[in-house]
Each structure stands twice: as structure tokens, then as C-alpha cells.
Amino acid sequence: MAAGRATLSLALTALALAVPAGSAWAQAASAKQDFAVSGNTPAVCTLQRGRIQAGGLVNIAGLDGDTLRIENLADRQTLATRAASATISFAAMCNFPHQVRIESQNNGLWPTDARQAIAVPGFATAVPYRASLAWGAVNGTLDAQANVRRQATSLTTVADPVVGDVLVRIEIAQGASNTQVNAPLVAGTYDDTVRIFLEPR
């Protein structure tokens, strides 16, 4: 009889007791994912065709493609070299530190007909000139002295990437000659090839 009287602790308002003790809910409250984005820029130089500048033109007929034509290389009366100058600009770009090289193939204007190269006393047989270069912040100079016919090079380091115009100024001095100043020039065609290189160091 006594057992029947243990009346009931009835069940509990579940709601009040349902709140859990603060568990580690922050365990995975956020998730993060990184993606790399990759690419590369190769070292590149570009050099366009030369364009003759209007300013500083002396005794120049024009730029024919790659050929700079001098109007009259020799004075009609004395046959001494006449001054001539021109500035050619080449649109260019190098996106890395590089070097610029001017190369003269002949180290001066020499006769195109090899027979004319034989030294003739009293006459000039080659014409020296100066090629000056400006590119970004650097300047370079190549003196083609016309003393020995050979390749001549001038090299200038460029510390930064540069975009702009390579300006090459060709200057032939009045009376320039590979013998005495104002020596008369042997008849014929004189030429040289100047090459501009933008390249890795």
C-alpha cells in the first residue's frame, strides 16, 4: 500500500530544460577558401621602323624605307664633304632592364665600289660621322671614324623598362674625311649601315 502513494513527480516542462550548456558552436562558424591567380609577362622588346624627324635636317634628301639619302655628300666645287645630319626616331619598348647597342657595319661611309677604297694621295676615300642615340634616360654615342673599315659598336646599359622612341642622330661634319679635313672625295657612292639593337644584357 505504501508504494502506491509515491505520487508522481511528473515530467518536466521540457522547454525550460532544453537550452543546452554553451557548446563549442563556433567550431566551424565560417569556412574560407583561397584561389591563386597566376600569370607571367615575358621579357619583350619591340622596335618599329624609323621615321625621319623634321627638325635638324641638313643636306638630307629623305628616308627611303631604311635608307637615309644624303642630298649632296660633296661640295660641287671643292669636293670636300658637306655637312649632313638627320634624326631618325624608332618607336620602341622593352619591358625589362636591357641594353641598347649601336652598330656601324663599316665604321664610316665607305665607297660601295670596292675599287674606290684604294688610297689615293690627296683624296678622301671614306667619311667619318657620329651616331648619337637617346633612349629613355640614357644616351649613347658611336663615332664611326672611317680609319679602318670594320664593324664598330657602342653599348649602353638601360637599367629600367622603357617605352618611347629611340632617337638616332647621324651627323656628318663639314669637311669630314678619313685623311685631312676638307680633302676632296673620290667619286662614287658611299654608304654604311647603322643597326640599333634593343636586347637583354
Added chain:
Amino acid sequence: MNAKFILAVSGAALLAPAQSFAATTTPPATSVQADVTVVGRVASLCVLGTPSSPQIDVGQMAATSGTRVGKIATLPAQSVVLDGSFCNFGGTMLTVDATALTNLDDGGVAPPANFARAVNYTATASNWAGINAAATTAALGDGSSATKTGLGGTQGTPKLSAINLEVSNFTVPTDSLMVSGRYQGAVRITLGPAGVE
């Protein structure tokens, strides 16, 4: 339990005094008798003992890392004991009504695709009759159809026992991801005559 005294009084004893005044030939009685019958009745009673714990808290239910992150973790079974349960008559049984846990904090709205807001489980009441009373809830992901009932076998004779109630086998409908929040369900255990719901 009631005990009543029913006094049955024989008519002969009441009439006895009247008879003593008459002068007859019957000799006076040397001994007289009066009967009292005592009858007691005990009612049929089932009582469940106080549960060893008023609540079963399963704690954090979802895996927080690994391949099953966000899905139900493997949760251990838990038991509650109702000590001192008894019925003083035979032909009794246990009934278990289990209600799945459903989310309390999500406003009852249907869960998003790939999610569920209910947790099913099996409730087993044992240590009474040969066959336990067990119910496995089969709530749907949205929490509907949350309750299931299980009947145990018949206990033929009166019994005093510590009934064991175990909750186990926790699963989520279609093994979906679980909406965050507090969850609650309930188990109701009934002890009474067999065949009566």
C-alpha cells in the same frame, strides 16, 4: 486500497431480548452466538517509478568536420531507469510513444533542399514483459509524422521492476544536412492493462 467492515448481524440475536421475557417451557440459553464477517478489497494499480533523469539530452548532434560534416554524428544510446515501477495485477503491458526531435529555432518552416529539421530515433522500454515495447520514429525531413507508438508484450502476473527506457539509433531523414538550432522531442511511457490503449 479500501478496507471496509461490513457488519452482518443475524436477526436471531436482535430478537433475543424479547424472547427472554416470555415464560415458556424452553430452558434459558447458556451461550449465544453473533457472527461478524470481515471483507477487504484491493484495487488494481499500476505505478511507474520516478525516472532517474527527467530529460535525455543528446547534446551536439552534427559532425563538425570530416566527410560527414553537417550531417548527424554517431550518437551513443542513452538510458533512463524508472525504479520501483509495479502493477499489482496480471495482464499488463508497457506502451511507448516516441516523438522525433524537431527544430525549435527555425520557425517551423520547411527546410531548404538537402536539409532536414528532424531527428528520428528508437525508444525501447524494457524489463517488464517478455517482449519489449519499442517505437522508432519516422518523421519526414520537414518534421511531419513525428510520433510512433510501440506496444510491449503482456506481463501475465503482478510485477515490481526497474523499467529501463533507452533512446538510440539516431538518424536524420534521407541523411540530409541538419538545420542549425535547438531540437526537441519526447518519449511517453505508459504502464497499464494489456489490450487497453
Added chain:
Amino acid sequence: MRKLTAMFSLVLALGGAAAAQAQEATGSTTDTKSLSVTGNVPAMCAGGTITSGAGTFPLGVLIDTTTGLLRTDLAAPDKVLAGSFCSTRSTITIGATALAAQNFTSTAPSGFSRSVDYTATAQGWTVTPAAYTTGAAANAAATQTRASAFSGDITVHIGDFATTGGAALRPVADNSYLGTVTITLATAN
């Protein structure tokens, strides 16, 4: 006479006892107990797995090698984060850093740039994709909110490449330009 008296008092006593007994509590043939079963699921997000290749958008050569300018056709295949989910209301945030030259770290000379801007977007989580443009003054669309628990795929896309500082600038040479896109899923209250 004595007996009569005794009987009556017994009857009286019986009546009293019966009345007293009627006030006692009685049990019943059925008893019921209820217990609550409780648990909890934490608010959490998981980022899913990258389904398409590794975690890098490989753009390759960035410039047109005849001009040195940024290519106009830069593209990389989208990346998918499959099976991302948050068990509750959440925010998705996208961030990105410009593609920057890793070896040429000094200031770029005039006419050049050492970084490339772009726009990164994350689609599939929210109605409005989360978007971030490197170098922009403000990126209001960088964080978007999803009002309820969600599970799904997030598609990450990059595009709209532009040389930092202007389209006329040229990227400096560098064999490694690198940027990062970051996706963050976070629970929200």
C-alpha cells in the same frame, strides 16, 4: 438492552469510518510518464571541395608580345566549390588582390605598370553574386546574405582584366604575376 445499545454505537462508528475512508486518494490501473529528448546542431559552414583542377586560375602569358600591352582575351576556366553548406543564415564574402609582379617589386617606370586589376565573382550561393574588383574605390557587392540554411555549389569566375594605372601602360616583364581570390562563408544571426 445492553446489546442493543452496543449495536447502535457500532453502526454509528461504521458510518464514521466509511466517511473517513472516502477522503483518501486512490491510484489507477494506468500510469504514464513523459520525458523530453533534446539536442542541438551548431551554426556552421563548410566550404566544399574544388571540383575543377587545383586551386589556381592559370592565365599564362599576360601580354600581346608584339605590342607589350595586356592581352584583351585573358581568360581562365571557372572554379567550382561543390557541396558547400551553412546550417543557418549565412553571408558569402569574396575578396581579391590584384595580379602583381612578384620579382619586379620596385615602382614601375613611366609607361609601365607592375599589376593587373580584375573582377572576381562568386555565383550560386545568393541571388545577387558576390563581386569584388581589385583597385576599385568601393566594393559594395563583396558581401551577400543568404537568409536560410543552404547547400549548393559556388562558381568562382574572374574577368574584366585591366592594367593598373591605365590601358596604355605596359606590364613589366616578370615570370610570376600573382593574385589571390578568397571566398568566405560565415554564419549570420
